[in-house]
Amino acid sequence: MTDTKPNRLHQALFRILRPMARLLLRNGIPFSEFSELVKRAYVEAAFEDFADGRRKPTDSRAAVMTGLTRKEVRKQREILAGDSPVSERTSHANRASRVVSGWVHDDTFQAPDGQPAVLAFEGENSFSELVRKYSGDMTPRAILDELQRVGVVAVEAESGLLVLKQRAYVPAGDSEEMLQIFGEDVSDLVDTIDYNLASRENGQQPLFQRTLTYNGIPPEVLDEWRERAAEQSQALLEELDSWLGPHDRSVSGQEDDGESVRTGVSIFYFEEPILANKSGDDQ
Template sequence: MERGNNTPLTQALYRILRPLARLLLRNGIAYQQFAELVKRAYVDAAREDFQGRDRKPSDSRTAVMTGLTRKDVKRLREQSEAVNGTVPAAGNRVLRVVSGWVHDPAFQEQDGAPAVLAFDGGFAELVRRYSGDMTPRAVLEELERVGVATESDGVHLLRRSLIAGDDHERLAIFGEGVSDLVRTMDHNLSGGSPLFQRTLSYNRVPERWLPQWRAYSAERCQALLEELDDWLARADADVSGEGMDEPLHRTGVSVFQFEDPSGSPEANDD
């Protein structure tokens, strides 16, 4: 692979880092804090993704691979080990509840629509089946907070997708979404069986068209995601009750819209 500061890879990396730097500065993350996170990511990647057949690389080997000192590697490895096993965000389990409500026939009307559930009956069973150890009241409060469900003569599902309500949730979605995209691109660049990745882009659209485009693209993308959700839910082990004895994988599709003035640094890179 080409080395230096002006290779196709480093040019692509700069395009990633430019908007990331803007986001970090807006949220008060200085360079030194970011650099520390980059070091830890290097150590974790070297240990997890380049381990030998029988064991992970030693601190010395990790130091050679990453260019960090053995002292730094040991400190950063211990940091990562300390946060392993952290309880998953409650939002992930709430999403599972919504998915079960939409796709599990036990919680649907005869026409397949999500049923209105008695709190102490069907809703409690839904939460028990799909949320792990969360209480029905805690799940309902979270669903009401994000505008997905309401309790009035039973618990009603208002819509089938969650929208982040606060900065903490938006940043969690940011981390997951960008990570998924980079993993997909890395997989495709590695020469394996390619995962689907396409982009539609026009560079000279008058501003007056943007409101219509936002509304139209949001409508069409939401319809597509709901169609794909219906298809993929049939394969989900929690919903189907099948395949629990097989290796399980996380998979899906991410859709997002982007906009830049034609004079912006991002647009000028094209």
């Protein structure tokens, strides 16, 4: 019997790479740079994800697994030792997000009804105190400017007090923060899919992974659908956040003296035109 798994994987991989190629070309990344990053990812995966637990992985073993030469493996390993892109998770975007999360969940910055309080910029229990508590070394003014720019925070005209308009920080535009979120979201999705593909063989419970898709939607309903999908998705994320957020050690004030897990749920919207092929069938 012919094994169709590699062919199916190639088809899935091409579908992933096609929009990625568009993004790379739009941002001026040639194939040579992408190729180097792929080599680096292969080497890192070989050393970190396929160690046998008994001995340190070798360049020779990584070369056999990846198909790269030992010289190329050593080169990429040395680059990884000095600069690992996965460690870049304390960005401006994450700091702004932590500030918003603290505003939502920390009792110090909440109104008596449990909702995020209206804050003064300076003073006791102020926005500046919130930023100092949750953003590290970012200045309160820099964080405020960013949150105003994306519409998360508004300043009351008469009082000058700060009002939280949205319960989540989402960068606007094709910015560095959006590109970082792209890297995190796509890697999280691929990690989940990889885990689920292997879960049956390993006897593990698969992680939740669902998609709602229709192929015959008329264009005239899309405006209403976009609005409905955004509103209900935001409501669901806020409901989940209200339960999970207070358990985060940085929000609850628990001492970070034990194992921690990064977890969450991603929701994204998509649409694309359905093109008819030469036979008239939908693709």
